[in-house]
Amino acid sequence: MAIARVTKITALSPIGFRNAIEDGLTRASNSLRGITGLEVLSQKATVEDERIVEFRATMEVTFILED
Numbered sequence: 001m002a003i004a005r006v007t008k009i010t011a012l013s014p015i016g017f018r019n020a021i022e023d024g025l026t027r028a029s030n031s032l033r034g035i036t037g038l039e040v041l042s043q044k045a046t047v048e049d050e051r052i053v054e055f056r057a058t059m060e061v062t063f064i065l066e067d
Helices: 019-032
Strands: 004-013 035-048 051-064
Touching: 004 019, 019 035, 019 051
Parallel strands: none
Antiparallel strands: 004 051, 035 051
């Protein structure tokens, strides 16, 4: 029987939300094995001088625990 675990992460990018999500998944895959999916919980942006300077994505990453 497989047991899954979910962990919440937040990733940042100066380029866009898609990059933040992909960077977060790449970083998570460096330390988590058996990733099966992710759910984006929120997307936020930091604004300075009326311009977006940082895109932030918070997500839950699901992975299968090893025996």
